[in-house]
Amino acid sequence: MATFRNPIISGFYPDPSICRVNNEYYLVTSSFEYFPGVPIFHSRDLVNWRQIGYVLDRESQLNLDGTPNSRGIYAPTIRYHNGVFYMITTFVESASGARKNFYVTAENPEGPWSDPIWLDDYPGIDPSLFFDEDGRAYVTGNRKPPRGQDYPKHNEIWLQEIDLEKKKLVGPKYSLWEGALKNAHAQEASHLYKINEMYYLMIAEGGTGFTHSVTIARSEYITGPYIGAKTNPILTHRHLGKAYPITNVGHADIVNTQNGEWWMVCLASRPYGGYFRNLGRETFLVPMSWEDGWPVINPGKGIVELEGLRPNLKDSKWPTKPACDHFESSTLQMQWNFIRTPRGNFWSLHERPGYLRLFLKEETIMEESNPSFIGRRQQHVNFAARTKMEFIPSNNFEVAGVVLLQSKDYQFRVEYSIGKLSLIKRENGIDQILAGHLFEGETVYLKIEVYEQSYNFYYAKFPEEWIALCTNVNGRILSTDVAGGFVGTFIGMYASSNGKKSSNYADFDYFEYTPIE
Incomplete structure (x- = not known):
């Protein structure tokens, strides 16, 4: 059977987020202090990707003056709703300064994208958008629990409605989940989905280093309570050791193909010459299925592989670019x-x-x-x-x-x-x-x-x-x-x-x- 090779996007392209529009797939990644910001990719088979531009390619969209190394644009999420593409992300101004969240819109993923719409009272990083079936829209993010932190980098995931016509957050903030793993710091990278009448909240825990992981919870109601899967973490490589060729797996998003398959994109690294990751965090693809209302990642294996069976989609290669x-x-x-x-x-x-x-x-x-x-x-x-x-x-x-x-x-x-x-x-x-x-x-x-x-x-x-x-x-x-x-x-x-x-x-x-x- 036909196979594909990971990573699907090699080099420093971390924090992937994906959406499907009919038979087309679009993916964005973090860009930190580099300009233009938020590279955007296009695929028809989830394996072959071509870059079609940048979301933030104008000075009016992205002022990185004085931004330190490894700050700037963090963890974008891309979504599509009623003919409009949305990209929401965090701008980290400094090593210890403000984390500001904003979104931009476009009718064509190749652009032009709008100037930023800044959202007030939006704590934390890694924002995400969710469009419910009743027409209401919501955002998620992370923050310190209102009662205080029980340990360093202890976060919770919160939810609030967003009025896209008025371009602002409305209503109360709801505390959703503090993650599945005891003392697993840095609960972040939240994405919300509605599948078979249940709301699923998928996040990353354990930091973006070696102990990175993906966990998930679900609820009958969008505001909770959210109950974590007994199989959490649903994906991690920390138990495989640092000699395994793929490490620090986490920060995931999922997509359902037009043929009914489910796939996950996530970040990971390929160390070499010891535990050294010159290439940074890259974008990987891994299959998933559903059992008893919960996702199973790469059934029978549970890990991200360098080679795996291709999605059930027609092979769609792009012309190669000159070296x-x-x-x-x-x-x-x-x-x-x-x-x-x-x-x-x-x-x-x-x-x-x-x-x-x-x-x-x-x-x-x-x-x-x-x-x-x-x-x-x-x-x-x-x-x-x-x-x-x-x-x-x-x-x-x-x-x-x-x-x-x-x-x-x-x-x-x-x-x-x-x-x-x-x-x-x-x-x-x-x-x-x-x-x-x-x-x-x-x-x-x-x-x-x-x-x-x-x-x-x-x-x-x-x-x-x-x-x-x-x-x-x-x-x-x-x-x-x-x-x-x-x-x-x-x-x-x-x-x-x-x-x-x-x-x-x-x-x-x-x-x-x-x-x-």
Whole structure:
């Protein structure tokens, strides 16, 4: 029988939420401090997905100025009702600051989506929308229990009606459920469903790390009481140990296909080289069925697998995308992101047609700023990336090159400045020069080849005449298990004048990213 491979969306695409509209499926994921925000994907078979855009792609929708690493846009939910798509999410402003919840709408999932509709008195994170059969709409979220917390990170799930015409919450808040697992902190990621006249509340417990899990409760009434399944958690991998190839499974959403099958999407990670997760949290697919009114995840196995039987849907592949971006279009391709909302005209596809021009900014990638950086996700354990750069530095402050980025404090930078190429490892906010080679010229070719945790850096003055800058560099600092936070590794192009004013620029002829089998 036909099978599929997990993850269905590889690389840093966590917190998936899914909805079906007739025979079409749409999925969104978290984006944190990266812009545009909330990538949206389309599929017809739940296995083959293509990105069709971003929900938050305008400055008026998303101001990420000053947002720290691993803050920003958390856990979106996508729903469809009466011809309108809704995406509701949390904007985490700072490490300890406000959590603000809002939603946007669109008639076409490719956009344009509306500007944010901010909801007052909406505590917590991971909001979700539910449309009941009587036409009323509700939101759920998490918060500290009104009576107080019994232990650290103790939360409850709450419910309130929302008036979509008046665009505000109405009526009382109802406490629904504090989860199934004793002292299993961080009850979050709530989704509400009505199936066979029962209301089901599915949540995540145990935090988004190794002890992540999915639990579920049900009630005859939307406001409760909710009774948890005796089989909780209905999905977790924490009992499999850290050597299992898929870990920290949780934060799920479910969908019923037009053929009557039920499937779950969830986040998980693929550690390698030890318990290190450079790819971040990815999107996985797992089958489910119903027994005695409760869901059974991957019947007979109960876990997420790297390979499984395909959904009973016609195979619907999308055309493959080129591995190399030659920057010949009038707009950036969808894989490219900025760090925070892009401010100023620091990049151009028009100044020199066929090239991406990055103007040097005073801001650096070692700050919580908007540096002159354009990057894409690392999506494979083994991969190669290369680019051709033309750059004439005018002083020692001006640098340009490529970056492997986990955060402002954990990264590798290959920088070209006057007379030299340098590989810089930044760990815990401290720079260390791992290699420095003399180099003169306007054009330099740069290549990175990665084999699990072995990162290898090369340069050339002429095509394919590669010289090793530094090889077998330990890449584990790019894992969240070293760097902390919630994001995965990005790789991209960078230019900076390191705090000095400059009108200089670097031109990139192409950027190629290819998996290595």
